[in-house]
Amino acid sequence: MGSLFFKIALGLYFLSMLGYITSLVVRKVQVAKVSTWILFSAFAVHTASIIFRWVETGHSPVTNLYESLSFIAWAVSGSYLIFQVKTKTRILGAFVSPVVLVMAITASARLMEDTPIPSILMSSWVPVHVLLTLTGSALFALACLSGIMYLVQDDLIRNKKAYGFSRLLPSLRELDRINNICLVAGFILITLGIIAGSIWARNVWGSHWQWDPKQIATLISWILYALLLHQRLAIGWKGRKAALLSIIAFVILLFTFVGVNIFFVTVHNFI
Amino acid sequence: MDIILVGMNHKTAPLEIREKLSISCDDDTATVETIKTNSHINEVLYLSTCNRVEVLAHVTKTAAAEVYLKNIVFSHGNLSPEEMARCLYIYHNDDAVRHLFRVASSLDSMVMGEPQILGQVKDAYRRSVEREATGVILNKLIHHAFRVAKRVRTETAIANNAVSVSSTAVELAKKIFGDLRGKRALVIGAGEMAELAAKHLIGNGIPKVIFTNRTYERALKMANDLHGDTVSFDLLEEALSDVDIIISSTGAPGYIIDEAMIAAALRRRKNRLLFIIDIAVPRDVDPVLGKADNVYLYNIDNLQSVVDDNMKNRINEAEKAETIIDAEMLEFSRWLKRLQVVPTVVDLRSKVENIVKGEMVRAGSWMKNLDDDERENVEILVNSIINKILHDPVTGLKEESENGAANPYVAVIKKLFKLD
Numbered sequence: 114m115g116s117l118f119f120k121i122a123l124g125l126y127f128l129s130m131l132g133y134i135t136s137l138v139v140r141k142v143q144v145a146k147v148s149t150w151i152l153f154s155a156f157a158v159h160t161a162s163i164i165f166r167w168v169e170t171g172h173s174p175v176t177n178l179y180e181s182l183s184f185i186a187w188a189v190s191g192s193y194l195i196f197q198v199k200t201k202t203r204i205l206g207a208f209v210s211p212v213v214l215v216m217a218i219t220a221s222a223r224l225m226e227d228t229p230i231p232s233i234l235m236s237s238w239v240p241v242h243v244l245l246t247l248t249g250s251a252l253f254a255l256a257c258l259s260g261i262m263y264l265v266q267d268d269l270i271r272n273k274k275a276y277g278f279s280r281l282l283p284s285l286r287e288l289d290r291i292n293n294i295c296l297v298a299g300f301i302l303i304t305l306g307i308i309a310g311s312i313w314a315r316n317v318w319g320s321h322w323q324w325d326p327k328q329i330a331t332l333i334s335w336i337l338y339a340l341l342l343h344q345r346l347a348i349g350w351k352g353r354k355a356a357l358l359s360i361i362a363f364v365i366l367l368f369t370f371v372g373v374n375i376f377f378v379t380v381h382n383f384i
Numbered sequence: 385m386d387i388i389l390v391g392m393n394h395k396t397a398p399l400e401i402r403e404k405l406s407i408s409c410d411d412d413t414a415t416v417e418t419i420k421t422n423s424h425i426n427e428v429l430y431l432s433t434c435n436r437v438e439v440l441a442h443v444t445k446t447a448a449a450e451v452y453l454k455n456i457v458f459s460h461g462n463l464s465p466e467e468m469a470r471c472l473y474i475y476h477n478d479d480a481v482r483h484l485f486r487v488a489s490s491l492d493s494m495v496m497g498e499p500q501i502l503g504q505v506k507d508a509y510r511r512s513v514e515r516e517a518t519g520v521i522l523n524k525l526i527h528h529a530f531r532v533a534k535r536v537r538t539e540t541a542i543a544n545n546a547v548s549v550s551s552t553a554v555e556l557a558k559k560i561f562g563d564l565r566g567k568r569a570l571v572i573g574a575g576e577m578a579e580l581a582a583k584h585l586i587g588n589g590i591p592k593v594i595f596t597n598r599t600y601e602r603a604l605k606m607a608n609d610l611h612g613d614t615v616s617f618d619l620l621e622e623a624l625s626d627v628d629i630i631i632s633s634t635g636a637p638g639y640i641i642d643e644a645m646i647a648a649a650l651r652r653r654k655n656r657l658l659f660i661i662d663i664a665v666p667r668d669v670d671p672v673l674g675k676a677d678n679v680y681l682y683n684i685d686n687l688q689s690v691v692d693d694n695m696k697n698r699i700n701e702a703e704k705a706e707t708i709i710d711a712e713m714l715e716f717s718r719w720l721k722r723l724q725v726v727p728t729v730v731d732l733r734s735k736v737e738n739i740v741k742g743e744m745v746r747a748g749s750w751m752k753n754l755d756d757d758e759r760e761n762v763e764i765l766v767n768s769i770i771n772k773i774l775h776d777p778v779t780g781l782k783e784e785s786e787n788g789a790a791n792p793y794v795a796v797i798k799k800l801f802k803l804d
Contacts, residue, residue: 140541270559271674273686280544284562285657349654352678 115169118162119183123217125155126190130210130300137281145203145314149194152210154192159217173240178371181247183220186213188251196255199367204281205291208258238313245306250366252299253338256292257363260356263288267353289352292359293345300338307331326377330369336361386446387521387720389480390453390472391431391438394494397471401437404463404566419456420517424449426618431487431508433501435494440484442521450474479717481525485709488529489536490543497542497698502533525716532681532712539708541596542701547695549687550581552694553661554588557629560659560680565589570627571612572641573634574602577663577684581631582610591693594627596620599633625652630660632668646679700716718786726786729778729793729801736770 132148141313163184166174175184193209262282269279282288311321322328341358344350350358394402419428419439427442437457443449475483475695486492489499509526512518519528537543546552554564569590569604571582574597582593593612595605596619602665603614615623623631624645634640641660655678662669662683675683744751744763751759777797784790798804 268561270556270680273689274683279559284558285560286562351655352657354677 115162115165118158118165119221122155122159122162123214123221125151125158126186126210126214126217129155129206130214133203133207133210136203138283140243142203143204148206148210149197152190152206153194154353156187156194157189159183159190173243175243175247178374179220179222181220181243182216184244184247185251185254186216186220188248189213189254190215192248192252192255192295197227200283200287200291204283205259205262208262209255212254212258225348236313236316238316242306242309242313245302245309247306249299249302249304249306249368251365252295253359253363256295256299256359259288259291259295260359263292263356264353264360267356285352289355292356296338296342296345296359300342303335303338307335325381327369327373327381330365330373334362334366334369337365385442385444387440387477387480387525387716388450389438389440389475390450390457390485391436391483392430392457392471392473393436393438393492396473401463401471402437403465406525411465413581415456415460416515416517419453422449422452424452427519428517429508429512429526433504436487436492436645438484438487440480440522446476454803456784460539461535470529477720478713478717479658482709482713484525484529485712486531486706488533488632490533490535490703490708491536491705494660495547496702497547499537499543502530503767505529521720528712528716532709535712536705540701540704542698542705544701547691547694547698549577549663549684549691550584552687552690553581553631553682556680556682556690557585557659558588561628562655563589566591567628569593569629569631569690570615570625571595571606572630572632572668573636573664574606575595575633576664578633579610580649581604581661581663582606582612584611585629590629594623596623616632621648624649624658628656629659630658630661632660633664635664636668637666639668639670641673643670643672643676646673646676650676650678650725663687713749721785721788722782725781725790725794728797728803729781732778732797732801733774735801735803737772740766740770 128150129152132151136142136144136148163174166180175181188240190213193205196205197203201344211315263285266282266285266288269282270285283291314323315321337358341350341355341362344358345355392401407415415430415432416428419425419441424445425441425443429438429440431438431440437460439452439453439457441449454468454472454474457472460464473483483492488502488505490497493501505526509518511636546555556596557564557567565584567590569582569585571578571593574576582595586593593607593610594615595603595607595610595612596615596617597606598617600614600616603617606612607614620640624641625648629640630642658679660673660679660681662681667683669681669683671681671683673679674716702770744766751762754762781790781793782798784793
């Protein structure tokens with residue numbers, strides 16, 4: 114059942130992406146509205162597939178890279194839908210839906226394989242750690258996307274090309290607000306996730322912190338995000354600089370997520 | 385039986401002639417009343433704005449009605465026939481319909497795509513309806529025109545994007561700030577353009593505009609006119625940190641806002657975005673600021689080029705609109721042609737219905753033995769039979785009428801069914 118639902122969700126994600134891109138080309142809000150509903154149903158079906166998977170396998174559905182990707186895709190589309198309700202910035206969907214689709218397709222490659230789970234992942238801290246960090250990463254992904262849109266809109270207005278494509282993008286203030294909310298919420302979740310991870314680490318490896326490459330990379334991205342938040346909240350950074358840093362920080366976070374496992378030997382070798 | 389449209393607009397008539405006509409703008413209803421009394425004219429709509437005069441009428445004797453309507457326009461403008469001959473246009477039937485659709489959709493307006501004209505057509509129509517000057521044909525036609533205007537508005541981007549400098553400034557401000565409610569604007573210097581932009585900002589939700597001027601009295605006057613506040617010109621630097629939009633149009637020879645001033649203001653305002661519109665020539669604001677973070681600087685040429693691009697875009701969209709209008713015109717003309725066979729269809733139906741009624745009465749003597757349900761079933765049966773029989777000839781007649789070939793069939797039906 115989980116597998117069938119996931120395939121349906123994949124198809125719906127694809128349809129919603131087509132819809133959003135069409136809405137960009139034909140410049141009709143109506144098309145984007147329909148796409149949002151398709152994305153919503155994709156999200157609902159995806160939710161069902163994750164729950165089924167959880168029940169069918171009997172363990173949390175985030176124990177390997179593919180499951181995690183699927184979960185992040187789910188979290189990104191869910192957070193986007195919340196923003197959509199709050200801010201009516203449908204156009205963000207044209208940026209979000211391709212990202213979600215690519216993650217979901219990558220996940221689909223080996224999602225439903227029943228690989229044996231390493232015994233250290235049997236702890237009940239694992240789902241807490243993983244769900245918090247992945248949802249936090251999903252929010253950082255949205256912060257990055259709104260940052261990219263901010264830079265595009267900023268560039269269009271600055272270079273006096275504020276017609277055509279620029280009409281479709283939300284206002285700078287709105288984009289900056291989304292970026293800010295995603296950063297704050299994402300940072301809280303990631304921080305809690307790291308704490309949960311260190312408690313689990315003490316249980317399985319004997320200490321809270323091992324100076325493992327994965328942990329070091331995580332620390333670097335965490336510090337970057339902390340710095341960005343500090344600049345935003347205390348110094349009053351806004352707009353372009355904040356958008357740019359949120360993009361850079363996310364690239365480093367992505368490296369932490371997949372790059373470390375490829376280039377380094379790490380004890381954190383499941384994801 | 386024709387639809388004709390006599391009129392003149394900003395393209396055909398120079399301003400002095402349109403001025404003479406617009407003097408009579410106010411007594412529109414009287415004009416409708418007068419035209420209505422003419423025996424050749426069945427229905428009439430009289431539209432008069434500052435840029436155009438249009439008389440749309442459904443008439444019986446085309447030539448005579450045309451002469452009469454021309455005279456009406458002549459006498460109103462107090463114009464010589466020579467003057468008029470140059471400016472007037474006369475359209476018949478399909479062309480008249482197309483012209484009305486183009487006017488209502490704002491394709492024929494001086495600023496193409498401006499929305500006022502549709503409201504003016506609606507007002508003119510209301511006045512005609514109040515005087516009972518419209519009937520089946522104009523009612524249908526004008527409602528059709530409203531529908532066309534709506535289609536053009538929603539299906540093309542003809543009314544999108546600002547085409548004046550001050551509305552462009554507002555549109556840009558919305559791109560930066562989203563909602564303008566709660567934002568503050570500062571106007572430096574006086575001048576018509578600054579005042580216009582300030583009015584536009586107020587109209588779009590800016591609660592209060594602050595005015596400043598080297599001559600304090602002038603700032604005070606503008607503030608009084610537009611219910612704004614003033615700030616002394618010496619305090620300009622402090623004022624910069626509290627406002628989100630700055631419109632500058634002083635006559636100063638050099639820059640009155642430089643990089644250092646804005647950098648200090650940005651620090652005080654914690655980098656909140658700042659939109660500066662410099663419409664002064666020579667410029668008031670150091671152009672270097674166009675590159676500063678969180679500052680968006682537009683000068684008069686920048687605004688004008690946005691306006692030009694938007695105008696080009698509207699012209700492209702107008703082509704799409706013309707296609708819509710052609711299709712709608714065709715549909716209306718089909719309806720109009722079908723209308724010609726309507727009296728015959730009505731006569732035919734009523735004749736058959738009378739026969740049914742008569743036969744039902746005659747059958748009353750034996751039908752009284754039936755109960756209510758059975759009697760009702762007999763009536764339903766009879767009616768469905770006549771409907772089935774009439775369906776094909778009536779549809780055929782309507783189809784032929786759309787091709788304009790209904791006359792011989794109408795004659796035959798009238799003769800065979802003795803409809804006269």
